[in-house]
Amino acid sequence: MLNFPVPYDAETIYSVIARAGVNLAVLSPKQLLDDVFQDRKVVATMDLPCNLNKIAFHLQATGKFSALELIYQHTLFPLYAVFVPEYTRLKAIELMCESSGGTVHMMLGIAASNVKTDGYFRYCKSCLQSQYEHYGVAYWKREWFLPALKFCSEHGELSVMTSSFKEHRHSYFSASDLIGLSVTKDSKRGEIGQKISSKAIELLQIPPITSPSTNQWTAFYKKLASDLSYTKGKNVCHSSIYERFIASLPEASLKEWGLYEGLDSETGWLKTMFRKHRKSFSYLQHLLIWHVFLPELEVKEIIRQVCNMPLNKTKHRPVVEKNLEPSGECLEKRCEWEMIVKKLGVKGARSSNGGGALYAWLYRNDRIYFLAFNAKYKKKENGARVQKVNWKERDIKQTKRLFRLLNDSEANFPKQRMSSNWFLKQLGRDSMIYAYRDKMPLTWQFLNTFSENVVEYQLRRVAKYCAEQERKGNDIKPWKLYREAGLSDQRIRTETRAVLSGLGYIDA
Template identity: 35%
Template sequence: MACLPVPYPDELLYSVIARYGVHSGITSPKQLLDDVFQNRKIIASVAFQGHLSQISIHYQGNADLTPCKLLQAHTLFPLYSSFVHPDITEHAKHELLSDCRHSAEVQLGKAASKVKSPYYLRYCPLCVGAQVKQYGEAFWARRWQLPGLSVCAEHGMYLIGSPVLISEVHRHQFIALSPHVLLHSSPRLTTKKVAMLAAYAQQLLNLPEQRIHSLQWSCFYYQLAKQLGFVRRKRVEHNLIANLVLGYWGAHTLASFSLSISKVDENNWLRCLFRKHRKSFSYLQHLIVWQACYEQQLDLAEILFEVSQLPQSHYDDVPAHIEPVIVDQVRRTEWQHVVAKFGVKGARNQGFAGLYIWLYRHDKQWLMQFNQDSVRPSIVKINKVDWPCRDKKYVKQLISLINEVETQLDSDRHTVTWLVTHASIPLSQIKHLEKLPLCKLFFEKYCESIEEYQCRRIALACIDSLKKYEQLKAWRIERIAGLSKERTRPIVSQLLGYAVKYEAS
């Protein structure tokens, strides 16, 4: 069992495992995975290191290092848990705690967020000096890797990007914060507001998890707009909110967070935040709005607790009220004209959304009936392509290609994509194979299965060995062919056995 070092305060699990490799003198990434996880296929994740139950085994008897506490204190999970639907949060949490593959970056919204994660691991040189002085070594801190924020909350300095790339290139490698990854760069001081924002983000990392439904967030933001005086007859004045946020932060600062606000765009992120929540928003979007509204009086723990106690709709405390039917012939006639000109959807997009809303509230039955009767018939799609002619042309190109490469044993696997690409056929045509019967027949005959491709690689490896007068050994042939016992299909293993046996005899 690996003797993992005890995590330092605010240290990433990624850093803990990397430090263990340095302490143990392990230079091979695969050996490090074997020691810690007993599994060579684990991916090193900076934000959400999974297989926490496996990691916590190395801390048996330490009640402060259970899987749940490791997740809360040494990953970026707390940045997302309170802002995502509770069911999604629980599912992602279960995957991270258990010994299985996880998709937390996708489930929690990190992968598709407007707020982009850093491409390189970052550090604060002042913090590194303090770490070395206090602990005798440096480590990767959580607060340095916050998506969208490149500021140290402790010193108010801009972080420095290290050469350690967070990507799929070395996805099984844990790289420690050592002197050779530190760059000689002078830290720059940030503004007071951005430093305060980074401090709030660090505070959010250390708060307990709250189960908050998206409808509760809708209720909170409606009440917030009401408290600010930005609600008029139950309608949120989005332009006033935009003026407040832009006036506090400035367009340049918001652009640096990749969170620009365009008043012209009806669906900008700030408007969506104050509407009914149909999707989750990042921690940074929430903090930017809260700081602009509360400034130094912002109490994150109190806000999260209050939101968790709200009803799941801000209409729960509003008595049901049915608008009386009002027949306004002028508005009916106007709607009929614009629908005749633009269609129902086009009329709403051409500046008549207010007219539609008025009719929907006061004359809904007539509006729905008229819109249903005004649906434009779908246009019959005319086939403008001569598919038989195109089919013959493409299959001739494919036949010419297969005649050229049929004897080339060192070519890549002959898949549909490979054949189409090398035959100079647009890849988009693969979607229309039902209209290209000759091409479809060609692919069924000449596309290689995985077994056929592996057999070809084995044959090529045998030929290379015989040319070099080397004895045919199974391990040597597999290595030349780039195969392994785990990936080699049974029929290919059988062929390899025949080849080695034949040569030996």
């Protein structure tokens, strides 16, 4: 694509593509997707766009915009990069360079996070006016779309449009259309939000680095509690941390950001942050703790300290039997366990009343005997198993059901293509049938014979339309045939086109 615009400082990729459409006077959103990505199915994404290799290709003449630079300088990816494991960071970068299908938001924990974004366009009127005066054009800055934070670090609370990203799913809305709006004053309740937004902008400016491990984050927060004298021996005084945290931040702001509910509970996120890290936390949770307990430190210095924490690898302790000769208590427990197992089996014994505690005691205190006995008895249980499923009978019954579905479909005319997956979903056992396909040959012979391919599906829709028009006595018009049958020049198969041409409905 010629004359693709060069990104401004902190401009989102979304904004760059929107400016490209304005500069080249491309009015059709689909045409713009064709010109930029050569793909009309690309979703216009503000925070974590994909297909960035194609954007880098358009900017290769500048010599400085690689896909990695675009990810770290013009998307919100740095908000998540240092808080996820290194393998997740690298995989997310790989997916953002190509087409991900929405996987990036899932793997970075955005979809399941307590910190949500409202999904609406946000902007700062003062910044827009300044951009227009300086560059002659306005653009979307990435700091305006921080999840949960609706604040400009310089001018206060952001304005929010009534339209959302979903309404512009495959189109790019230009920020220049907002020029001329009146400027709002700074918001008083935005003071704490502005401070946190400033720290978030520092986080956005972190260059590509190896992500700290969960062990390093655990060590960092344990050291932080120790340095602040919020420990008693090796234990963290969570109540003292909570009291200082809740006194330093407005309750209304925490509720607005979705981080207040359950904060004081045993499983609240604040306590979990100062315990062993088994999962990643959102950028806002980290920033709030740093704002309260490390107000003077810059974000890059905090990240440097975390990266310098020792890498403590998990050590597995070897199994050591303390007593070679079983004690009287141990013999008593053995007899009790053997009686329950002989009656209920190993699995049933463990779930029986008192069986769980007995299982745990023997595992800790008499492990060698315990594991050997269970393994021996499990073999007996497995050897006594009989086949519960008559696969031949099931295969015949399912094939009969499939024939009934096929007969019903001729009258009901399903809208979906009657593929193998469609037939199996009607049965409601698609995953099971895939797993045991070797045991059901009749079922798979039916699917291979009667499943529709794309050409057959297209011709079925054409036949339905032609039959309806003939019944009504109407002429068959090519344009209406295409519309009613759901066809287009891009989707129609060569075989379908040949059939329609042979019937005289369309030109060859």
